[in-house]
Amino acid sequence: MILSPFEWMIAKRYLLPGKGEAFIALVAGISVGVVMLSVAMLVIVMSVMNGFRAELLDKIVGLNGHAIVQAYGGRLDNWEDVLEKVRKTPGVVDASPLIEQPLLTTFNGRVEAILVRGNTAEDITELGEKVVFGNIGDLRPGEGRVAIGSRLAQNIGARVGDTITIINPQGRSTPFGTVPRQIGYEVAAIFEIGVYDYDKAFVVMPMQDAQTLLLTGNTVGMIEVKVDDPDNVSEILAPVEQDLAGQAVVADWKTINATLFEALQVERVAMFFALSFMVVVAAFNILSSLVMLVRAKTRDIAIMRTMGATRRSLLKIFVTTGFTVGAIGTVAGLILGFVVLYFRQGIVEGIQWLLGIELWDPSIRFLSTLPSRTDPVEVMGIVALALVMSFLATLYPAFKAASTDPVQVLRYE
Template identity: 35%
Template structure:
């Protein structure tokens, strides 16, 4: 009794390779093989590129949030004052800041005074949001102290020279640079017997920053804390406390400790509260895009099926001869499985290489596309960030490879089984 053939024996690989590289005159379908391989490669590359851009966009968006904004904002509930007006200001901001700083996981707590004013210079005006902050606290904000681009000297920020730090977008709108002076106009100014008159004051720009977020660079101005208290009629009080934490992803777990440290009137607003809807939209978009591109990979994999069906039809005579020579059904199945699986494997490898190279060199590629299209591909006022980012993650590459190889291997089984079950007598009847 003849011994059983070991699975995927060398002769099975040899036959499969012979069929894959056969010319059309020899009954091969090399053109269909190339079409299948290119389709798989492009589909896998598209999947990896999309996943890397998605990961990069999310990482850049979150980094700009965490790098230039409070991880947690602590403010007070409204309290009725002597004149009947509701006030949310924090009179004991120094004590509150100290208590919040002592909470485990908090890296910094800083009092803020905030207000919206008009900035005017050289006949141009624009609305800006002013953050009153201490110089030592401003120096610890990553996207401000260490921005993408900066001009001036942050150490000059302070009340002595009435210097302010300004976003590059604001400066560009007003045609200003470091050393120029800008006029800030607040509608809530000096209270007189005839009403409230606007407060107008001129400040020197000592520092310009590009945080990497369009809405921040286009609207934000930092003013020394004591100066902001005087300018916005907040003498002796603060509007809120800006809290930075060690692990922003765990900010929800810290909410109770922060509220307990804040006291009875304290309320908190986390960065997830501010951007949660956008992050959830990104998650939904990620899932939808993965499903859509999975369908693209499936369509590309179907080319392997059509190519194998043609290969089985053209090689019917060879299958009949091999079966009469003693080749088992299992060996025939493995031969044609190797044909389809090899195409899927090679296409996947090529696709991974293309996708990774595209993600790594996305900046020059995007610059080329942007230049050819006239520079209107990416609008930061709509996207929020200045460039198309890409972040390669091993889990994205693994998921793309697993999907492509899984589909390629599974769909290859069906035409391979058809070849294995072919009756050698029927195959050789008309030969």
């Protein structure tokens, strides 16, 4: 819609009401503010929801892979053959053996439930970037060293160099019963994954040490798998699942964390639907401000009609006026949304300090910081929604102005 110089001049004049039209200017300013807040809220909420899902998936996959092949009974005897078969499957990027067993640990009289993980040297090396204290390279088979999560270290009061005791209920048999197996391990490193449940429970050690601790011999509990397309992991591993039917089960990240990710998806859709009504409210504000503008400018509209202005020109003037209000609010909302997202962690910490409460408890929200990941497609959708609603809100006042009869308005002038 191209405006003539006359139409654009009138539209600019109506965008800045005069001194006697302060109330109209106030309503128009409120319209801009509501559009700005609605767009900003949509951008912020959707980015945080996307970031939460993506960050949680990255951290879970980074530690557990996209899927696991777990044997019935917890022991995979012919794991070398299964590992080779999995690695040759099209779409599989990497696969490695893994031992995982819930046990207990004690240090200085404190006891905590832990999850012992026996990893290969390659997987332990990859964990190095998560280390906050110590050296992950000190974890070598047969040297009795482990790496523990940061929350677990806090709970039991252990530091690098301390010796913790891991208790395995499966010990040696005596005339008085089974004596649990207790082995001391030196803490060589403390890591932080960023997922509360992992940081408070995981104890990582070389696979050979885990086999010795658990008395499993040359067997593993499972094989973790990484694929090139996480969303289609079940289709990629379908041949493996068929070959291992009755021997092992294949569980992907969607199945293992189904409840969590389904809840996130439902919450994401619900939040978008609820916040979209703010855009509708903003559109009604634009409509009301334009209706008031048309009523205030009825005499001017009639005079322009008598001077040769067409209905089409008036329609374009008022549509442009209302749409510009929506566009200004949309751009301002995008700027506000991105600024809030950039300083999100500081804002959360500031509110926590001001109110004296913890808004982001990692024991409840899994992650230790507020994540964010902006999807350009979603941002374009939000902008389109705001602009379309703003445009629709201008139609009724614009048609009302275009249908003004100058004879009826000016007959008593």
